[in-house]
Amino acid sequence: MNEKHKGAAGKTRPRPQNGSAPRDQEPFKPGLAARIAATKILSAVVDRKTSLDGMLDAEHGNPSYTALSDADRALVRAILNSALRHLPRIEAMISALLDTPLPEGARSLQHLLVVAAAQMIYLDIPDHSAVDLAVEQANRDPRSRRFSKVVNAILRRVGREKKDLLEWAADISCVPEWFDSRLKAVYGEKAAHAIGEALLSPASIDLTVKSDPARWAETLNGVVLPTGGVRLRDFKGAVSTLEGFEAGEWWVQDAAAAIPARLFHGLAGKRAADLCAAPGGKTAQLILLGAEVTAVEQSANRLARLQGNLQRLGLSAQCVKANLRDFKPAELFDAILLDAPCSSTGTTRRHPDVLWTKGPDDIAKLAKVQEELLAHAVTLLAPGGQLVFSNCSLDPAEGEDVVASILAANPDLRRVPIAPDALPGLEEAVTPLGEIRTTPAMLGARDGVSGGLDGFYACLISKG
Structure with missing residues (x-):
């Protein structure tokens, strides 16, 4: 990746002054609950190997999902489908924009960035909305709060440079490494690439x-x-x-x-x-x-x-x-x-x-x-x-x-x-x-x- 794809360092967010309520106790902005739900569910899939269908069940799914309106549930599904289909490319783009890797164990922050980037790159959601809600989400999470300025800087660059980022990441396989190696061993490199690319498209009915x-x-x-x-x-x-x-x-x-x-x-x-x-x-x-x-x-x-x-x-x-x-x-x-x-x-x-x-x-x-x-x-x-x-x-x-x-x-x-x-x-x-x-x-x-x-x-x- 060239020099222009480097990010900014984060700073610790100051504590609230004058007795104001902590950010995580303020009412949610519209759309924030959906982004939080998407981040939680993405973490459950990637880190805990939990089936997506079960978590998106309308009655017995993840509580953060079932509490949403129908419109927000549809948004969560769209975010997760895009994020999971393109996950290796999204993660590569984020890594390329960071000056230094995220800290060991900062999985919640990583998933937050993936959810926001997926909206900006692959969904028809305004960049400013995705950035604003991601920063708000980081500020509400004690684990990610000190990185809120990093979130803002990285995602703004995603918005400005998405065309270059997409071109740069086009050759990165969008299937996990373990599966990519099995595909190549069975079908050959050319056919494996074609299969991987085909998996990016939603199925018809x-x-x-x-x-x-x-x-x-x-x-x-x-x-x-x-x-x-x-x-x-x-x-x-x-x-x-x-x-x-x-x-x-x-x-x-x-x-x-x-x-x-x-x-x-x-x-x-x-x-x-x-x-x-x-x-x-x-x-x-x-x-x-x-x-x-x-x-x-x-x-x-x-x-x-x-x-x-x-x-x-x-x-x-x-x-x-x-x-x-x-x-x-x-x-x-x-x-x-x-x-x-x-x-x-x-x-x-x-x-x-x-x-x-x-x-x-x-x-x-x-x-x-x-x-x-x-x-x-x-x-x-x-x-x-x-x-x-x-x-x-x-x-x-x-x-x-x-x-x-x-x-x-x-x-x-x-x-x-x-x-x-x-x-x-x-x-x-x-x-x-x-x-x-x-x-x-x-x-x-x-x-x-x-x-x-x-x-x-x-x-x-x-x-x-």
Whole structure:
């Protein structure tokens, strides 16, 4: 970084005089509570590996978030999504503007600066508002109060120099170092960079429709995808307000998530099981393919959600609450779909906290769980049956390696290669072994809609 990207040193803020109330007891300025909430939640994600979804739950989330108005909650979500997507670049910019690194343990101050910089660089929020509220926030925090002048100086420079800073930071990967190294090892440097850049864009809203995707694309202002679903154009509202929702004509499902159920052959009249079934999108697909479906889910809450979704869609399945490891049906299944729990690293476009709350140890642990679940699932499959194993991880340790291990241990199983022409428009997702491997960098923008899809792995296996 050149000389112009250096900051100013801070000074200790004087104590209040003449009996005036401490700053942290004064009423909040409008918008300050939202910034404080965003800073607290960012700290919980990055420092304590806490899931963002839970903290942003409208009823049971972080108290600093649930206390906000709907407008301020939306602002907090926007700040956090931008901050987490661009975190390495934002932190690099802040570091470049500091004369000396922040003190060891000054994490609250670091997160405060990130929250403010994210607003100024990536959101349509006036610079003066972001700076003013950040300084006010620093003054109210005993840990950061003595750095309030540093906050003011650094953020003002961010405002003046944001164009230069963005150009300077453009080559910095926006995924954590541990994940960047894994991407490069698996996909190569060029593809890893493309995936990292694709993760910066929010996911579009994709729908799986019961029938006639062309009509629904026209009705809902979308385009038909190679997966047979519909992608909406720049829709920002609640999907429940769209035509066809109440009638159960479609459901929200990422384009990649719609692929695994499409890999089965001839399900009409067959007994099929969707294991780890909630929220039910794949269950619905299996039903529409003509199968008699048993949906297995361990969580009572998630099972209730699945049942509610099927009810809206006017579809029915036998729903079973069970731990998959203990599930033993009276009769073997002709088809099984196991979309196994995983690190979810392929869903970072819509869940930008994933790469900051997970790590290599989590991938290793989850891969072991997946292998155990798949080993049990194959015992539930009838001779001649089909099994699709899938998950939304970008890491082969949770996909290709799991399947390879199970095939090696079970001579009666074989991989059924998927032909590239089975996914017209997404041929690049079919691997040389005939497995499916999508990345967020696939499915380019077209017809006025953005590109990309979740990272997904899927493999079709037959028995006997």
